[in-house]
Amino acid sequence: MNKNLELYKKYFIDNEFERLHLFELLRDTYQIKSAIYLGSFVHITPAFFYPKTAFIDSDRRVKQFFEDKEVRQMVIKNKQYREDPEIFVAQQNYEKPLPIEVESFDLLISQYAGFVSQAGKNLLKNNGILLANNSHGDAAMAHVDPEYELIAVVNHTKDTWRISTSDLDSYFTPKKGLHPTKSEIQASMKGIGYTKVANNYIFKKVN
Numbered sequence: 001m002n003k004n005l006e007l008y009k010k011y012f013i014d015n016e017f018e019r020l021h022l023f024e025l026l027r028d029t030y031q032i033k034s035a036i037y038l039g040s041f042v043h044i045t046p047a048f049f050y051p052k053t054a055f056i057d058s059d060r061r062v063k064q065f066f067e068d069k070e071v072r073q074m075v076i077k078n079k080q081y082r083e084d085p086e087i088f089v090a091q092q093n094y095e096k097p098l099p100i101e102v103e104s105f106d107l108l109i110s111q112y113a114g115f116v117s118q119a120g121k122n123l124l125k126n127n128g129i130l131l132a133n134n135s136h137g138d139a140a141m142a143h144v145d146p147e148y149e150l151i152a153v154v155n156h157t158k159d160t161w162r163i164s165t166s167d168l169d170s171y172f173t174p175k176k177g178l179h180p181t182k183s184e185i186q187a188s189m190k191g192i193g194y195t196k197v198a199n200n201y202i203f204k205k206v207n
């Protein structure tokens, strides 16, 4: 196995952290055909489910990983659609300008990588979907952003991910005090304690 395939195996397969079912569930629930993943590292798994994907990460291993022919073969072997995979990669800070058409993706993926909801908002189509967890406070950031509306939450038990749309008003209630503002979230770069939490949150981009 070459070093790029080994890298994917080490971080995602061996740790049982590919999140395959999550990306499949999003595809089936929201008819996702294209996704942009800021702070992806080498988590190429969304390309198994969506014909058009873009991965942006500043890590020095990223470009060679996504451009590796054997990695592309892995995508071709695992893909669940008919088309040839269209995969774009940029090894850079995602806060710098990206050579990507605005409002061109159905899904923006934010997983453990900072304020992706803000940096990638203009790349997401109107009514597009943001998947965010709150590890760096990005779900909290989307919650205080009037251009995003919470439409569902996702919870995870061993191999299964479940989307729920019930009691959405009960999320983002701080255990103590008032909810932090955008600038307070930005300054702390971490989530705060809530009375009820989900593994991931799904927002719709609204105008």
Ligand SMILES: C[S@@+](CC[C@H](N)C(=O)[O-])C[C@H]1O[C@@H](n2cnc3c(N)ncnc32)[C@H](O)[C@@H]1O
Pocket: 038, 039, 040, 041, 042, 043, 056, 057, 058, 059, 092, 093, 094, 095, 111, 112, 113, 114
């Ligand atoms: C903890 S890893 C998470 C990787 C992947 N999202 C996952 O869930 O497995 C965070 C990644 O975000 C990237 N990252 C964080 N801030 C970034 C930025 N401003 N621009 C580009 N990449 C960034 C890091 O290089 C790193 O690869």
